[in-house]
Amino acid sequence: MTETSTDTALRAEHDHLTASRDALARMRTRTEAITDNAGDQLTAWALGRVRMLRLADLADRPDTPLFFGRLFFDDEDFHIGRRHVVDAAGNPMVLDWRAPLSRTFYQAGARNPMGVQRRRRFGFQGGTLTGFEDEPLGEGVDLGESSRILAEEIERPRVGPMRDIVATIQPEQDDLVRSPLATTICVQGAPGTGKTAVGLHRAAYLLYAHREQLRRSGVLIVGPNSAFMSYIQNVLPTLGEVDVTQVAVDELTTGVPVRGTDMPETASVKHDARMAEVLHRAVWRHVGEPDDSLMIPEGGWRWRLGEEYLHRAVTETLAEELPYSVGRERVRARVVAGIRRQVEIRSGDSPGEPWGRRMGRHKVITGFLDRFWPALDAKKLLTRLYTDAEFRAAVCEGVLTEPEAELLASRTKTPRFSLADTVLIDEITGLLDRSTGFGHVVVDEAQDLSAMQCRVIARRSRHGSLTVLGDLAQGTSPWTAADWRESLRHLGKPDGDVVALTTGFRVPADVIALANRLLPSLKVEVPAARSLRTDGLLEIVPTESPDTTLAEAVARARGYEGSVAVIAADAAVPGLRDALGEDDRLSIVPATEAKGLEFDHVIVAEPADIVAAEPMGLRRLYVVLTRAVSRLTVVHSAPLPAALLPA
Numbered sequence: 001m002t003e004t005s006t007d008t009a010l011r012a013e014h015d016h017l018t019a020s021r022d023a024l025a026r027m028r029t030r031t032e033a034i035t036d037n038a039g040d041q042l043t044a045w046a047l048g049r050v051r052m053l054r055l056a057d058l059a060d061r062p063d064t065p066l067f068f069g070r071l072f073f074d075d076e077d078f079h080i081g082r083r084h085v086v087d088a089a090g091n092p093m094v095l096d097w098r099a100p101l102s103r104t105f106y107q108a109g110a111r112n113p114m115g116v117q118r119r120r121r122f123g124f125q126g127g128t129l130t131g132f133e134d135e136p137l138g139e140g141v142d143l144g145e146s147s148r149i150l151a152e153e154i155e156r157p158r159v160g161p162m163r164d165i166v167a168t169i170q171p172e173q174d175d176l177v178r179s180p181l182a183t184t185i186c187v188q189g190a191p192g193t194g195k196t197a198v199g200l201h202r203a204a205y206l207l208y209a210h211r212e213q214l215r216r217s218g219v220l221i222v223g224p225n226s227a228f229m230s231y232i233q234n235v236l237p238t239l240g241e242v243d244v245t246q247v248a249v250d251e252l253t254t255g256v257p258v259r260g261t262d263m264p265e266t267a268s269v270k271h272d273a274r275m276a277e278v279l280h281r282a283v284w285r286h287v288g289e290p291d292d293s294l295m296i297p298e299g300g301w302r303w304r305l306g307e308e309y310l311h312r313a314v315t316e317t318l319a320e321e322l323p324y325s326v327g328r329e330r331v332r333a334r335v336v337a338g339i340r341r342q343v344e345i346r347s348g349d350s351p352g353e354p355w356g357r358r359m360g361r362h363k364v365i366t367g368f369l370d371r372f373w374p375a376l377d378a379k380k381l382l383t384r385l386y387t388d389a390e391f392r393a394a395v396c397e398g399v400l401t402e403p404e405a406e407l408l409a410s411r412t413k414t415p416r417f418s419l420a421d422t423v424l425i426d427e428i429t430g431l432l433d434r435s436t437g438f439g440h441v442v443v444d445e446a447q448d449l450s451a452m453q454c455r456v457i458a459r460r461s462r463h464g465s466l467t468v469l470g471d472l473a474q475g476t477s478p479w480t481a482a483d484w485r486e487s488l489r490h491l492g493k494p495d496g497d498v499v500a501l502t503t504g505f506r507v508p509a510d511v512i513a514l515a516n517r518l519l520p521s522l523k524v525e526v527p528a529a530r531s532l533r534t535d536g537l538l539e540i541v542p543t544e545s546p547d548t549t550l551a552e553a554v555a556r557a558r559g560y561e562g563s564v565a566v567i568a569a570d571a572a573v574p575g576l577r578d579a580l581g582e583d584d585r586l587s588i589v590p591a592t593e594a595k596g597l598e599f600d601h602v603i604v605a606e607p608a609d610i611v612a613a614e615p616m617g618l619r620r621l622y623v624v625l626t627r628a629v630s631r632l633t634v635v636h637s638a639p640l641p642a643a644l645l646p647a
């Protein structure tokens with residue numbers, strides 16, 4: 001058999017891959033050999049950390065390709081991969097996908113080749129090269145969405161947690177991934193349009209483009225729950241980024257143990273934006289107007305500060321709009337400064353810092369502060385709001401209705417804090433003290449956040465920017481967002497750009513068509529999704545014996561490759577777990593925990609029960625139906641919800 005030019009080219013690519021792996025190993029060995037001979041412990045620690053991060057960045061993962069593309073320009077060419085690799089002489093062997101030049105790999109097309117003569121995409125199996133596909137952009141030809149390698153990538157069976165998409169980021173996704181650090185973007189995207197993927201890749205891109213700045217300030221990823229967090233947690237490390245905080249939204253407010261629960265109507269009040277005003281009042285009503293002068297005895301002296309001076313000390317501090325506890329210290333400093341001036345006039349000399357500290361702690365001054373700017377504790381203040389009827393009425397008046405304010409009342413003197421309370425305690429803490437924030441925060445499934453939860457995130461991104469990801473049609477919380485402008489306002493970024501993604505990479509066309517039937521009933525204005533996938537299987541199976549039919553559906557699903565999930569109303573899950581069992585391939589997923597996840601084959605058990613289980617049941621069903629990557633089986637003994645029937 002004669003060797004074709006494609007075989008020769010593939011062999012050369014194999015060789016380049018092997019050489020690149022060797023070069024990466026060399027880079028790693030060199031970094032390992034660097035010894036920290038820093039003078040002090042702190043510098044040694046900092047250097048050690050930088051080295052640890054760099055080593056993580058240099059890790060070669062045998063199961064992922066080191067490069068996935070190649071760009072041929074007129075007189076040079078580059079391989080594009082997960083990270084930068086250079087040979088012993090420092091010449092580039094692989095360009096990082098985030099480098100400015102790599103942008104052409106994602107953006108060039110027949111209409112605008114951006115100087116690229118040919119774009120090559122590689123097919124891989126694990127870490128092994130299996131083939132490639134060339135697009136002669138210079139000749140005005142591209143494959144666009146009909147690329148075989150793109151199709152294989154999005155149709156490949158899913159196993160385990162989410163993977164990166166660096167090899168096949170689409171132009172509209174790339175625009176979002178590479179938007180500038182200072183820009184807050186809000187992505188409204190139908191199910192499976194790659195919102196989560198875009199958010200994680202944007203984090204990785206920003207860490208590359210603004211390494212120093214973001215290493216100092218940090219990047220935070222916030223998701224809806226711990227199942228989702230463990231599903232996405234490996235994506236950034238595979239991209240070489242290990243120094244990112246990834247937490248579920250409830251974990252942001254863990255300062256207090258959660259021991260209580262709220263009735264739904266109480267939780268709704270606590271999550272309402274008006275609580276910000278209530279708590280603001282609750283804090284600031286503690287500041288009083290000094291109504292007398294102060295006499296401060298010190299040794300043989302008696303210093304006097306007049307009422308007017310004290311009054312000014314308070315009002316000038318208020319005008320600075322500092323956090324409450326910082327303001328208290330500022331008033332203390334102003335009072336001490338007033339006395340220092342008298343000492344200077346009397347003695348002609350300025351007393352030193354120790355005197356200042358001692359004077360600041362003087363019991364007359366502390367007594368004055370305790371009266372007109374008392375120290376506050378977030379938990380105690382919230383407890384007072386719940387237990388002191390007079391205080392509550394005063395701070396809620398004109399903001400909450402009386403029945404709403406009454407919902408806050410606690411029957412016991414020491415209320416057990418609920419999840420909503422942790423959010424309120426965080427709000428109070430933010431009023432009391434300065435909060436340190438992150439340089440960039442990615443918030444996923446943001447449509448489910450309450451106004452008060454948005455403010456938790458706003459406090460952590462005050463001096464940074466946000467990537468807000470979500471789908472209004474998938475909003476299922478009682479306080480779900482109705483429009484993104486409002487969420488952005490609560491998130492502290494009212495001018496963020498709202499952008500839509502509509503090309504679906506997960507859900508096959510037939511399945512998305514079924515789910516789209518629900519859209520008119522979801523009471524929300526969103527663009528419908530269009531699927532890139534024409535493969536897939538959809539079956540709707542009416543039955544009189546659902547247990548048997550489900551077991552049969554599971555057995556059939558196991559005949560295919562990939563993950564299988566039975567998704568059912570939460571109440572049905574324990575029974576289904578007993579009946580069907582769970583293992584590496586099969587998960588039984590409560591409908592309320594399915595958001596953000598995906599499985600090759602989804603079997604939906606009794607849609608009517610999923611809809612009936614909660615006020616936002618139809619939206620829950622929309623979420624559940626759109627978890628399917630390749631095949632969807634709907635098993636029902638009760639009639640299907642009317643909204644799911646063809647118009």
Ligand SMILES: Nc1ncnc2c1ncn2[C@@H]1O[C@H](COP(=O)(O)OP(=O)(O)OP(=O)(O)O)[C@@H](O)[C@H]1O
Pocket residue numbers: 153154163164165168169170173189190191192193194195196197198471474505506595596597598626
């Ligand atoms: N450009 C792409 N190339 C290949 N796969 C992609 C691409 N974009 C997205 N995907 C894949 O499509 C699936 C859906 O992506 P993702 O979970 O990010 O979507 P989503 O918009 O967050 O969905 P949902 O709203 O349903 O949670 C994932 O498996 C992801 O890897």
